[in-house]
Amino acid sequence: MMTPVTITRSSPRRSTDDDLAGVAELLELAPAADIVRWAVGRYGRDLVMTASFQDCVLIDVVAGVAPGTEVVFLDTGYHFDETHAYLAKVRDRYDLNLRVVGPELPPDDRWRTDPDGCCKARKVEPLRRALAGKAAWLSGLRRADNPLRAGVSVLGYDEVCGAVKVNPLAGWSDDDVAAYVAEHDLPVHPLRAQGYTSIGCWPCTRPTLPGEDPREGRWSGSAKTECGLHL
Numbered sequence: 001m002m003t004p005v006t007i008t009r010s011s012p013r014r015s016t017d018d019d020l021a022g023v024a025e026l027l028e029l030a031p032a033a034d035i036v037r038w039a040v041g042r043y044g045r046d047l048v049m050t051a052s053f054q055d056c057v058l059i060d061v062v063a064g065v066a067p068g069t070e071v072v073f074l075d076t077g078y079h080f081d082e083t084h085a086y087l088a089k090v091r092d093r094y095d096l097n098l099r100v101v102g103p104e105l106p107p108d109d110r111w112r113t114d115p116d117g118c119c120k121a122r123k124v125e126p127l128r129r130a131l132a133g134k135a136a137w138l139s140g141l142r143r144a145d146n147p148l149r150a151g152v153s154v155l156g157y158d159e160v161c162g163a164v165k166v167n168p169l170a171g172w173s174d175d176d177v178a179a180y181v182a183e184h185d186l187p188v189h190p191l192r193a194q195g196y197t198s199i200g201c202w203p204c205t206r207p208t209l210p211g212e213d214p215r216e217g218r219w220s221g222s223a224k225t226e227c228g229l230h231l
């Protein structure tokens with residue numbers, strides 16, 4: 001049985017690791033909706049959600065608890081047309097309070113020679129801008145995404161962005177996600193049917209083969225595995 005989480009309402013403020021230690025343990029065992037409820041209760045308008053629009057599971061959970069929560073999409077300028085179409089579909093379904101944040105530079109081909117620098121300019125810097133003045137952000141990060149994310153916790157502090165990071169789906173398996181999508185009849189990203197198991201920018205994403213790790217299609221053929229948002 002899940003441990004109930006006490007929802008406390010307090011003035012939004014920045015938190016230190018010490019502040020979070022007590023509640024973090026409880027949240028690890030809580031259902032995703034309770035985790036979102038706690039975050040909304042604690043941080044109010046100082047809370048923002050980021051979404052990559054590969055699926056809309058967390059969006060559905062957040063919409064059920066706190067419709068109107070600001071949802072940030074980082075538009076690198078290199079997303080698939082199918083991702084933009086999916087975003088529009090999800091935005092309309094949930095009447096999202098959507099904020100699209102992009103890089104402050106024109107398209108270039110940096111991804112060919114310096115993917116780390118490209119991700120930094122097109123993802124990490126825009127995220128920092130999006131989170132400026134915010135106390136906390138909700139992310140769909142899961143431990144099951146890949147082995148490097150096996151240590152992801154529900155609650156932590158992101159030193160890079162200077163905000164509390166809440167991952168309500170941290171403990172969800174791929175089967176949990178699939179079951180939720182089916183049970184709630186959620187729209188599915190159109191590239192899923194073409195073998196894309198993890199979907200990012202088109203220059204750095206390919207479909208995966210049966211038996212490959214789901215994120216094998218990202219920066220395929222290089223040692224890069226993360227864009228820098230979730231280090």
Ligand code: SF4
Pocket residue numbers: 076078111114115116118119120122123200201202203204227
């Ligand atoms: S995923 Fe590729 S195209 Fe997108 S920001 Fe990173 S390097 Fe650039």
